[in-house]
Amino acid sequence: MLKSGEPFVRIVKNDISDRKAALLSVYAVIFAIIMGGIFILCLGINPFNAYASILKGALATKMAIQATVKIAIPLLISALGITLAFKMKFWNIGAEGQIIVGGIFATYFALFHHNLPHFVLILVMLIAGMIGGGLWALIPAYFKCKFDTNETLFTLMLNYIALYFIKFFVEGPWRDPESSGFPKIAMFEQNARLDKVFGVHAGWIIALVLVVFIFIYLKYTKQGYEISVVGESQNTARYAGMNVKKIVLRTMFLSGAVCGLAGMAQVSGAAFTLSDGVAGGVGFDAIIVAWLARLNPFVCVVVTLLLSILEKGCSVMQSTFGLSTAVSDILQGIILFCILGFDFFAQYKPVFRNGGAAK
Amino acid sequence: MNNTAIELSGIRKTFGTVIANNNVNLSVNKGEILALLGENGSGKTTLMNILAGIYLPDEGTIKVDGKEVHINSPEDANKLGIGMIHQHFKLIEVHSAADNIILGSKDNPFFLTKKRSQKIHEISESFGLEIDPDKKIYNMSVSEKQTVEILKVLYKGAKILILDEPTAVLTPQETKKLFAILRKMKEKGCAVIIITHKLNEVLEISDRVTILRKGESITTVNTAETNANELTELMVGKAVELSIDRPETEYNENVLEIHRLTVQNEEGMDALKDVSFSLKKGEILGVAGIAGSGQKELCEAIAGLLKAKEGAILHHKQNLVGKTPAEIINLGVSMSFIPEDRLGMGLVASMGMVENMLLKTYSQGKTPFVEKKEARELSEKIIEKLEISTPGIDTPVRRLSGGNVQKVLLGREIENNPNVLITAYAVRGLDINSSYTVYDALNEQKQKGVAILFIGEDLDVMLELCDRIMVLCHGEITGIVNAGETTKEELGLLMTGAINKGVSANA
Structure with missing residues (x-):
């Protein structure tokens, strides 16, 4: 029965348990798949066939799996880096730039010190990548502490500066002299390339080790505890005697350092060179991963795999059915939109006029 | 009609x-x-x-x-x-x-x-x-x-x-x-x-x-x-005894001496002007005043969160001005300010009791890891002592009712064994039973020799609980009176600055 004068629907806050939230994510994925299916149907393709080809394309053969994992590696590593900063409510959307600078630093050693023993060279490149990414992230953190600048804008802008640094190196000092004038950086020597383990470069081992490390770091260490407190309230942190600035700087350095590792893994494991496509939007996708995983490193692994399967599978589907590249972008967009949209229901619920609460 | x-x-x-x-x-x-x-x-x-x-x-x-x-x-x-x-x-x-x-x-x-x-x-x-x-x-x-x-x-x-x-x-x-x-x-x-x-x-x-x-x-x-x-x-829902104890103590030693303290607030205005007073061992000194008369700044200055512009804060003859909040905590000066939203800066809303217990002590211990065992025991102890109702010690404190949140905060401050306990609006929003639990807890500390600065709102309560009451008006002390010898009306006049007993502090 409807009572007049009451609004038809209103939005109320919802405080649901973690288990319910997890269940909601499952619903979200199902809903997203259905919506995507409707879109595919509109193109005149059987959605079951399309989804089958996505799964097949991403997982059916050993090569497909290896390709999917290769997509997943930088995504997972940078999502972990972002998790560190986001836990502190420092909105670091500059992973893209931190990946790039990490890549640049690592590339320097690959190009000019490739005579080092392989193990030492890789180690040096790893450290260089971390320092590069870390320093790049330290810039917005410093200005945030000193002048309270907005970290979202600051980190975003730095992405473009980093990108143009690559263009500078490609066109200028690091241009491959043997490329007959074509602006590109030389391919790395075998010595500077990451080893393969089970057919995929060793970046996946780094990523998985990092998952465990970051989980423990955030949950059990003093520094992790400090990050949570600062994230919740800087006033509380100050009240508890914490040095907030030090914590912000340290955490952002770590966040950037982890993203820098992703850059190192990309240049040394996947591309074997440095080009302006080294990050290719991974830094932004990683934000989605970290957010959907609710900043839980283990859930990050699951979400990363789902996104990687989607990306790899969609490209296969699109060539199987002879569709334009835009189709796979649209499909990915629809699915992500639905999943992120469901996040709303984790925090709010609509109440309809008759008093019955909608799911 | x-x-x-x-x-x-x-x-x-x-x-x-x-x-x-x-x-x-x-x-x-x-x-x-x-x-x-x-x-x-x-x-x-x-x-x-x-x-x-x-x-x-x-x-x-x-x-x-x-x-x-x-x-x-x-x-x-x-x-x-x-x-x-x-x-x-x-x-x-x-x-x-x-x-x-x-x-x-x-x-x-x-x-x-x-x-x-x-x-x-x-x-x-x-x-x-x-x-x-x-x-x-x-x-x-x-x-x-x-x-x-x-x-x-x-x-x-x-x-x-x-x-x-x-x-x-x-x-x-x-x-x-x-x-x-x-x-x-x-x-x-x-x-x-x-x-x-x-x-x-x-x-x-x-x-x-x-x-x-x-x-x-x-x-x-x-x-x-x-x-x-x-x-x-x-x-x-049940009969309640409506009187507050004021136990006598035998101590006679100044723990905290504030000397001509001037503090600016965040807007750069003088929030405390030339304030001097002393706080004895085993004493509850009440601070009365209209909201925003400098109470918050006084708390924050003592806790080291706000810089003093002029003056000194002596804790056992040692100046706290210039020390970091962490150093002041380690000297045994505990501050709990209960802001209007109750969670404010004393507790971390999304964390459970255990992790909140650790807020000031997490950095103790030699390993890089946070030691949670003691905090766990402490939580259980406080729950029992202050009758806190919570689904569990790991339930985020944001899910607890206001009164229970405050007891968690106060419980932690007391259990850290402070020698100075500054508590602002300790019973703000508490029900009657909980308020009396808090008064009892404060009196217990007082008898143990803790010097307590009690910043309060309810004059009736302060008249019964405190030994002396200091009145702030626009950041200045308009009087420090013995709670047993004053009246609500006198405090009211001091609060508005209508009368000024221009105390030259005994410190």
Whole structure:
């Protein structure tokens, strides 16, 4: 029965348990798949066939799996880096730039010190990548502490500066002299390339080790505890005697350092060179991963795999059915939109006029 | 003719899983003052927000003048003649009183300035309100601001006035004035609902009292036929002993000496001016004052969160000025400030009790890992000692009720074995039982020789609990008096600076 004068629907806050939230994510994925299916149907393709080809394309053969994992590696590593900063409510959307600078630093050693023993060279490149990414992230953190600048804008802008640094190196000092004038950086020597383990470069081992490390770091260490407190309230942190600035700087350095590792893994494991496509939007996708995983490193692994399967599978589907590249972008967009949209229901619920609460 | 101004029946309102109101029934007649009495968390404010159109009830009916209505927005409430005076004023500081009063009223916005001033004048005249319509809000005292709020709702033609804890921010003298205004309204046939938890005020001003307990309306009684004990019993659900101990202690040693302290607030204004006092071992020194008289800055300066501009804070002859908050904590100076939202800066809302226990001690221990075992035991201990009700020690404290949150905070501060305990608004929003638990805990500390600075709001409580009371007014000390030898009226005058006992501190 409807009572007049009451609004038809209103939005109320919802405080649901973690288990319910997890269940909601499952619903979200199902809903997203259905919506995507409707879109595919509109193109005149059987959605079951399309989804089958996505799964097949991403997982059916050993090569497909290896390709999917290769997509997943930088995504997972940078999502972990972002998790560190986001836990502190420092909105670091500059992973893209931190990946790039990490890549640049690592590339320097690959190009000019490739005579080092392989193990030492890789180690040096790893450290260089971390320092590069870390320093790049330290810039917005410093200005945030000193002048309270907005970290979202600051980190975003730095992405473009980093990108143009690559263009500078490609066109200028690091241009491959043997490329007959074509602006590109030389391919790395075998010595500077990451080893393969089970057919995929060793970046996946780094990523998985990092998952465990970051989980423990955030949950059990003093520094992790400090990050949570600062994230919740800087006033509380100050009240508890914490040095907030030090914590912000340290955490952002770590966040950037982890993203820098992703850059190192990309240049040394996947591309074997440095080009302006080294990050290719991974830094932004990683934000989605970290957010959907609710900043839980283990859930990050699951979400990363789902996104990687989607990306790899969609490209296969699109060539199987002879569709334009835009189709796979649209499909990915629809699915992500639905999943992120469901996040709303984790925090709010609509109440309809008759008093019955909608799911 | 129907004499009932407003009638609520069967009101229910839930927030998620929390039931704020359930089966609430109340009615107010024209020309009557109804007091709504209940402990904090009993749903008083929620109920009033429903009337003001801020929340929508899930169930139940509201009748104004005998007609069923739906109040979907504050605008609807205005149209129905319901005016709410909130606990926190909603005024534009840089505008004049008149500008604030006419804001949002629906008459022609042009060329009516004169007529408006006249109308404001008429209203103030007939209700006995004293206000200068051209005075800017930022130049006004708390009580003047409240008068503007009242004028605002009267200007919009309100016949039903709701006041949410109006006396919480007033001195005793100002409260008297407010009550005179309320009586005038009553004479003019307005229906007034006053929300409060101060029993003596209920008895003084109201005609009838509706009591809320745990979100439900328990009963309505005629004020003339009841007394403080009965009301407390109805409110709490059981008989409560209403007196506070003030144990004598034998210590005679200054722990904290404040010397000519001047502190600036965040805006760069002097929030504390040349303040000097001392705090003895085994003493509770009360700090009274109108909200915003420098209490917060005093706490933060001692805790090392605000820099002192001038002066010294001596703790056992050692100057705390210039030390970091961490160093001050390690000296055994504990500060717990309970802000209006209760969680503020003492606790981390999303963390459980265990992790909150660690807030000041997490860095102890040699490994890079946080040691949680002791904190776990401590949590259990505090739960038992202070009777905290929580689903578990790992439940985020944000899910606990306000009173329990405060007990968690206070429990931690006490268990850290401080030698100076600064506690601001320790019982803010606590129910009666919890308040007494807190007083007992403070007295226990006092007897152990802890020096306690008790920043409070309720003068009645401070007169019973504290040994001495220091009064702050605009950041200056207007007097330090022995609690046993002073009166509420004297404190009220000191709070407004009407008298100044210009203490030259003994420190």
